[in-house]
Amino acid sequence: MNNSAIEVIGYDKCTGCYGCLNNCPVKGAIEFNKTEEGFYKPFLTEKCIQCGMCKKGCPVIKKVNSNLEENLEVYSCWSKDEEIVKNSSSGGIFSELAKEYLANGDIVFGAKWQDGEIVHCGISKLEELKELQKSKYLQSKVETSYLEVKKHLNAGKRVLFVGTPCQIAALNTIVNHENLVTVDLICHGIPSYSAYEKYIRENFNLNIKNVTVDFRNKDTGWENYNLTFKNKDQIIIKNNHRKDLWFRGFLTDTYLNKPCYNCEFRTLPRFSDITLGDFWGVPVEVKNSAGTSVVTINSKKGKELFVKISSNLEVKDVKWETALKGNPCLYNYKMDSSRREGFYKDFSDLSFEDLQKKHFPFPNKYIFFIRRVLSFVKTRVLRVIRGA
Template sequence: MKQSAIETIGYDRCTGCYGCLNTCPVHGAIEFKLTDEGFYKPFVTNECVHCGYCQEGCPVIKKVNNNQEEDLEVYSCWSKDENIVKISSSGGIFSELAKIYLEDNGIVFGAKWENGEIVHTSISDLKDLKGLQKSKYLQSKIDNSYIKVKEFLKEGKKILFVGTPCEIAALNTIIQHKNLTTVDVVCHGIPSYNIYKKYISEVLKSDYRKIEVNFRNKETGWENYSITYKENERIIQEHLHGQDIWFKGFLADIYLNSPCYNCEFRTIPRFADITLGDFWGVPQELKNINGTSVVTLNSKKGKELFEKIKDKIEYKKTEFEIARRGNPCIYNHKLSKEKREKFFKDFPKKDFITLHKKYFPYPSKASKIINFPRRVLGFIKRRILKIVKGV
């Protein structure tokens, strides 16, 4: 009798990647449900035969990464198609990569909205690409997507699979194939569904299943983007991202999934063939004000795919440390869990606004005045350093 993957690693290390579900040989032995904290994680049922085979799909137990650090290349990029950049969260590079596969009878896996939550799905037609575009700052329900990848590969299909670093690591433990190319994102961590739903219910006074969210509305700018909530095609709330209190709690690391605070998959080399993200802090000479993507090529397969889109994008090679400066989650970035435990103890007992004021409040006017000279000095110092370094 062997332990299941979740019994071996425990819920504090479980990312909710669905690797165990996609390797379990017994139908119904593992089911994914929301935990009390609001994350989809595996629960072993009475159907389990205790074979332990689910451990083979757990990236926390069995890490598979064949990429080499010496293959790493870093670029600042954006699509030459202004419409693609406009409807994308950053520079539209995912769309350009996806088009290569969709125009060649291939399959693209990615995340889309469904009934107020995020699910992974596959598409084979360009008209369905819109659903996979844009950042979605919630956990995606992978379900049996890795099994579907296997089935498509058996049919001779070429596949592009996009996910978070832990999801790509899970896929790597299950499948290695020349026709499978993987893309991960620079991931800050996944926030709790329960907190998100509480916010929608108490603050927006709505049902999360009826809400359509654009977490990256660039009408106010790429760097100063807004978050827009719609119900029945009508905007019910729109804020600059710094003013949205749910998003503020997410960025303050208050209610992320436990393993996200010290992610085991923010490594160099990365687990995916290509990594995509917003190039925050991008130097002016590498920047498109309408959206700039940071792209790391992590394998020879990733470089081969990048060659196929070069005529469709603007790209400028840069150094890894320049990219890492404004995007620390590219590599080995630890987040503070200082407030998390207390927050989740308070969560069932307090309303969202009270939690916001206690754990992630807006700075007071007094503190803004006190900190203003410090921010000015910091800005001057950074400018001097850039001039000295010639950046």
């Protein structure tokens, strides 16, 4: 008898990456269902034959990473195409990578909205790219995407797969092919669907199936972005990211998936060929105020692809330490989970607004103002020093 992957690692360590499902030889033996806390996790059915194959698809158990730290390169980048930057969360690097594949009839996998939730899918046409653009701060349902990647590769297609670090690590356990390039994102952690559903229901009186969110609307700037909630194509409300109640809970790490607090995939070397993210804290001399991406090249395959698209980019060399300072989730970052237990204990009894006031209140506005002033003064002083 073989224990299953979930029996070996337990739900507290399960990231919900879908690796076990994609490596299971028996259709229907594993089902992914939403837990009470609001995360999709694997559950065994009576069809399970206890073969143990799911363990070979679980990146918590089987880590596959052939990258070397010596191949690491770090850049501050943005697309030269202003329209791409405008329609992207940061500097538009994902879109430039995707264009290189789609222009040649190849396949790009990423995350899109479907019935109010996030799903992974593959696209082959440039006009489909818009669905995969922009950050989506909810768990993506991968379903059988890793197997679909394998099918495309076996059919002679090149594949670009974009996902979270744990999703890329899971894909690595199932697919190893020279024509697969993986891109992971600097991931802050996966927030709860249950918290999101409660927030949508109580604030807008809507089912999440009717709602999509632009989590990174840049109408007011890349660094001062809004969350734009829509019912179909109609805007419900725009909330500044510093004032939105749900986003406050996300940023304060109140209702993330348990393994996110001490993620095993924030490593060096990274598991992907290329890593992308917003370049928070980017030095002014290598910054595009409309959106700047931090890019780490983690492998030779990643380097080859980056060189192919570099003529479409503004590229600035930066040091690893500079990127890490404003983006700690790049490497070995541990989060404080102290709010989480109390939040879920009160979840059923309190409204979302009362949960927010109790477990992740906004800072005192006067203290917040003073901190903003001090930050502004510090920035101005540093600019003077650098210019001296």
